[in-house]
Amino acid sequence: MEPADPTETTAMPTATIDFDEDTALSLQRVATAQGRSPTDIIRAALAEYLRQAGQEAPAAALPPGVGAYRSGRPDVSSQAEEILRDAARERRWP
Numbered sequence: 001m002e003p004a005d006p007t008e009t010t011a012m013p014t015a016t017i018d019f020d021e022d023t024a025l026s027l028q029r030v031a032t033a034q035g036r037s038p039t040d041i042i043r044a045a046l047a048e049y050l051r052q053a054g055q056e057a058p059a060a061a062l063p064p065g066v067g068a069y070r071s072g073r074p075d076v077s078s079q080a081e082e083i084l085r086d087a088a089r090e091r092r093w094p
Helices: 021-034 038-052 076-089
Strands: none
Touching: 021 038
């Protein structure tokens, strides 16, 4: 699956963060070990920091990751059960 084109979804504010090399490498190692993107880890860490600071962001309407990827298939919603069943049968999904 490819990440969705950001121009096709609701625009999210972006930020550029400069890391020292050790921090960048640590972030990448953690992301790889957890099977997550560095962006997801940073977003979760910032949300937790803001929660602890009493500045919790409003709850998102959808869980993280929803809408972040495109399968290339126009029939996913109508064929979800069949797609998951086939993936499980072919051991491409737990």
